[in-house]
Amino acid sequence: MKSETFDDLIKWNAGIHEMLADRMRKGADHNSDERAKSLLIYLAGHEQTLAEEVCKFGNRADDRALNTWVSEHVSEELLPKNGRKIDFDSGDYEQISKEVVDIHNQIMDLYYAMVERAAIPEAKDVMQELYDLHKHEMLRLSDQINNGRSL
Known part of the structure; x- marks a missing residue:
């Protein structure tokens, strides 16, 4: 997906969290590893809440910030990159944890870059x-995740 405005970026981000929540719920139904199932159930709720929080930012953000173009700042495709398959139907606790941490780190890296490159203060604040x-x-x-490892 390409993002053209900060509003698009926020909607994309909420959509990624909703997609992750959905795939985690489905993964919990199909994964045979009990620890992985428990982790996926927890993560699905976490992702759904995060999607809702991101939407709230979009709803209350300054219109100038939302309508600011980011196409010159985001030159690459957004997640999932390179046809990456995001699937939680299999994999153990550690594999799922690693995948989720990696996805969130990529999202954080993108927002960090956007803070540095925002053209107007309102967009930088958002x-x-x-x-x-x-x-x-x-x-x-x-x-x-670390607490779950000790169980």
Whole structure:
């Protein structure tokens, strides 16, 4: 997907979290590893909540920020990249954890780059808030994944 405005970027991000939540729910139904199932159920709820939070940012953000063009800032395709298949029907706890952390790190890297490149202060503020949200959620997610390892 190509993103043309910051609004597109926010909608793409909410959509990625919704897609992840859906695939995690389906993966929990098909995965035979009980620890992986439990992780996927937790992650699906986490992703759905994150999708809703990202949408809230879009709803309350300044129109100038939302309508700012990003095509000159985002020159590559957004996730999933290179035909990457995001599937949670198989894989153990560690494989799923690694995949989820990798996806979230890519999203955070994108927002970090957008903070640095935003053309107007309003857009920079929105991208900083979204970066901070994802960073906080990544820390929380990492804690939960590590806690699950000890079970």
